[in-house]
Amino acid sequence: MDILQILLTDSFWAAALRIATPLIFGVLGALICEKSGVLNLGIEGIFVAGAMAGWMAVWLGAGLWGGLLVAAMVGGFFGLIHAMLTVPLGLSQHVSGLGVTMLATSVSYFTYRTALPKVSSPPKIEPFQPLDIPVLSDLPFIGPVLFQQTAMTWLALFMVALVWWVLNRTPLGLAIRAVGDNPDAADAQGLSVYGLRIGAIVAGSALMALGGAFLTMSAFDSFFFGMVNGRGWICIALVIFASWRPGKALLGALLFGAFDAFQVRLQTEVGAFVPSQVFLMAPYVLSIFALVIVARRAEYPRALLQPWFKGQR
Amino acid sequence: MIRIEPREAPSRWWTIGIPVVSALSALLLAAIPLAAAGANIFEAYGEMYKGVFGSTFAFTEMLTRATPLIFTGLAATLAFRAKLWNIGAEGQLYLGAMAAVVVGTGMIDAPSFVLIPIILLAGATAGAAGMAGPAYLKTKFGADEVVTTLLLNFIILIFLQMMLEGPLKDPMGMGWPQSEPIVDNAILPQLLPRMRVHSGLIIALVVAAVAHVMMSKSVWGFKLRAVGENAAAALHAGIGVKRTLIGAAVISGALAGLAGVSEVAGLRGYLTTDLSPGFGYTGIVVAMLAGLSPIGVVISAVFIASIFVGADTMSRAIGVSSYLADLVVALSLICVLIGGFVARYRITRTTKGDA
Numbered sequence: 279m280d281i282l283q284i285l286l287t288d289s290f291w292a293a294a295l296r297i298a299t300p301l302i303f304g305v306l307g308a309l310i311c312e313k314s315g316v317l318n319l320g321i322e323g324i325f326v327a328g329a330m331a332g333w334m335a336v337w338l339g340a341g342l343w344g345g346l347l348v349a350a351m352v353g354g355f356f357g358l359i360h361a362m363l364t365v366p367l368g369l370s371q372h373v374s375g376l377g378v379t380m381l382a383t384s385v386s387y388f389t390y391r392t393a394l395p396k397v398s399s400p401p402k403i404e405p406f407q408p409l410d411i412p413v414l415s416d417l418p419f420i421g422p423v424l425f426q427q428t429a430m431t432w433l434a435l436f437m438v439a440l441v442w443w444v445l446n447r448t449p450l451g452l453a454i455r456a457v458g459d460n461p462d463a464a465d466a467q468g469l470s471v472y473g474l475r476i477g478a479i480v481a482g483s484a485l486m487a488l489g490g491a492f493l494t495m496s497a498f499d500s501f502f503f504g505m506v507n508g509r510g511w512i513c514i515a516l517v518i519f520a521s522w523r524p525g526k527a528l529l530g531a532l533l534f535g536a537f538d539a540f541q542v543r544l545q546t547e548v549g550a551f552v553p554s555q556v557f558l559m560a561p562y563v564l565s566i567f568a569l570v571i572v573a574r575r576a577e578y579p580r581a582l583l584q585p586w587f588k589g590q591r
Numbered sequence: 592m593i594r595i596e597p598r599e600a601p602s603r604w605w606t607i608g609i610p611v612v613s614a615l616s617a618l619l620l621a622a623i624p625l626a627a628a629g630a631n632i633f634e635a636y637g638e639m640y641k642g643v644f645g646s647t648f649a650f651t652e653m654l655t656r657a658t659p660l661i662f663t664g665l666a667a668t669l670a671f672r673a674k675l676w677n678i679g680a681e682g683q684l685y686l687g688a689m690a691a692v693v694v695g696t697g698m699i700d701a702p703s704f705v706l707i708p709i710i711l712l713a714g715a716t717a718g719a720a721g722m723a724g725p726a727y728l729k730t731k732f733g734a735d736e737v738v739t740t741l742l743l744n745f746i747i748l749i750f751l752q753m754m755l756e757g758p759l760k761d762p763m764g765m766g767w768p769q770s771e772p773i774v775d776n777a778i779l780p781q782l783l784p785r786m787r788v789h790s791g792l793i794i795a796l797v798v799a800a801v802a803h804v805m806m807s808k809s810v811w812g813f814k815l816r817a818v819g820e821n822a823a824a825a826l827h828a829g830i831g832v833k834r835t836l837i838g839a840a841v842i843s844g845a846l847a848g849l850a851g852v853s854e855v856a857g858l859r860g861y862l863t864t865d866l867s868p869g870f871g872y873t874g875i876v877v878a879m880l881a882g883l884s885p886i887g888v889v890i891s892a893v894f895i896a897s898i899f900v901g902a903d904t905m906s907r908a909i910g911v912s913s914y915l916a917d918l919v920v921a922l923s924l925i926c927v928l929i930g931g932f933v934a935r936y937r938i939t940r941t942t943k944g945d946a
Contacts, residue, residue, distance in 0.1 A: 319737065363925070367932045372676050372737060373879060374928060380872070380921035384914055385624070391912035392628045511741040518735065555753035562742045566734070573733040587595050
């Protein structure tokens with residue numbers, strides 16, 4: 279099989295969309311936070327918390343959609359901690375975010391180990407199944423790529439449209455962008471800078487947690503330590519790559535997914551000559567590369583990283 | 592109405608009091624997960640105390656654990672002072688360890704007093720190179736160093752796996768992915784018989800003292816702080832901002848690299864992929880808890896090391912997961928952040944309409 283043939287198979291494109299799904303949730307979440315002016319480096323830990331909480335809720339009998347709700351709430355809770363530290367207290371967004379990542383990760387690991395002290399193989403749940411839509415799922419090429427994904431992939435695609443619509447077509451979106459670009463002006467207009475930023479961070483963090491939950495509830499069926507493996511950080515890079523636009527964020531996540539799916543297939547082709555680690559490294563190298571290319575022309579939300587206090591100019 | 596206003600210059604008591612209160616608060620807050628895990632809280636804290644102060648061996652184990660944290664804490668301190676967010680100390684540590692293994696496993700045959708400085712220099716250089724890259728990408732292309740250093744951590748760890756399965760693999764290692772052992776002349780000597788604490792600790796303390804003098808007494812230290820506090824003003828005052836940032840990056844990376852040399856040549860004797868249980872990331876907490884002061888780093892590294900070593904003992908004694916230590920470390924960071932706010936601002940009530 280040569281390289282061109284890989285690109286023409288339906289399984290390749292199906293895998294690309296599957297790999298992109300958690301990143302779509304994560305990029306959208308990070309995008310919402312940053313649009314309001316706050317960088318959320320809690321993302322990596324919130325992914326872990328979403329993966330653990332969602333899985334554990336289902337394992338305890340909450341049902342898949344209940345599990346997603348639990349994951350989103352746990353994500354929102356850690357987002358609220360970050361929001362409190364960075365918005366009313368105006369603390370360093372970098373350090374607070376890393377603190378939230380450490381807190382969310384250690385709470386998740388501690389909870390998992392406490393609930394399941396000694397298990398040789400991690401317990402499994404019944405994850406989301408691929409959709410089986412009459413006619414559509416049986417279409418050639420498009421069927422396997424689009425209509426045999428799980429419901430979570432469709433939820434992610436729906437979220438892209440929803441986030442785009444809210445940010446660009448509603449007064450709420452206008453207000454979020456205003457506090458991220460010029461909080462003084464937004465405040466003068468009577469908008470609550472604190473309220474909007476806190477709300478945006480909580481909502482964005484809930485989305486990030488869904489990205490984590492996809493890993494344990496759709497891609498796999500159990501929770502492993504270290505399973506998030508830098509996906510959150512990749513989302514932070516992808517937001518810059520996407521210039522804070524939901525449509526471009528989807529494109530970035532899909533490109534990343536396609537590249538990742540491609541390297542796995544290429545590995546089976548040329549694996550005998552090139553160490554497997556070269557392929558494992560590639561997605562991270564690609565992220566840095568993409569960041570370097572777009573960094574200069576990136577249109578940062580103008581008030582990103584800048585704390586704002588009411589009544590102080 | 593509630594109003595937040597800056598305090599006048601915080602007094603000395605604040606700068607010492609806040610980290611202490613934050614550390615204690617984090618320890619106290621950990622009682623909640625301990626109780627939730629069904630442990631007897633007093634027994635748990637008692638075991639943690641015994642795990643650090645219960646015997647000479649326990650105490651030296653804590654010092655052994657503090658050694659790499661002093662290095663990574665200093666690495667974060669120097670970078671953060673210039674508002675250069677080096678989150679890549681974990682990767683730079685492994686680069687330093689790899690360099691130590693390349694040079695220290697038989698490539699050079701020399702007596703200890705020659706070979707040890709060589710491997711320290713090799714490790715520091717490798718670590719420095721690991722941070723020079725992101726600093727270059729930041730100053731040249733404007734690429735955010737937080738993202739590049741974070742991603743580099745993953746790249747370097749995968750690169751390490753590749754090396755340990757390839758060129759650096761020990762042919763006598765029974766197939767395990769580990770390096771050849773460091774030669775005897777490159778081993779950092781132990782400080783006490785039958786204890787694991789090694790002279791890496793002495794090197795760390797000397798480096799902390801040098802860092803203290805450099806930051807508070809030298810022109811370079813002044814430039815570093817000026818760039819961190821207000822880069823635009825520093826540029827206006829004629830300070831080479833880019834040069835200062837690259838300099839801070841190189842030194843920060845070198846310090847993280849030394850952590851790797853110290854661990855591989857002082858403690859383990861050979862390199863595996865689990866050399867560091869996150870020393871690079873924990874160094875950030877060490878630095879923040881120290882208020883970005885090099886002398887403070889030594890004290891906070893001892894505190895964080897006590898938490899880890901104490902939690903290990905507690906975990907063995909009463910069966911509570913040792914991830915509790917990571918929880919306390921994370922809580923310490925968040926508490927000290929809030930403490931820093933309390934020191935800098937006060938919240939006052941004002942009558943309505945006044946704000």
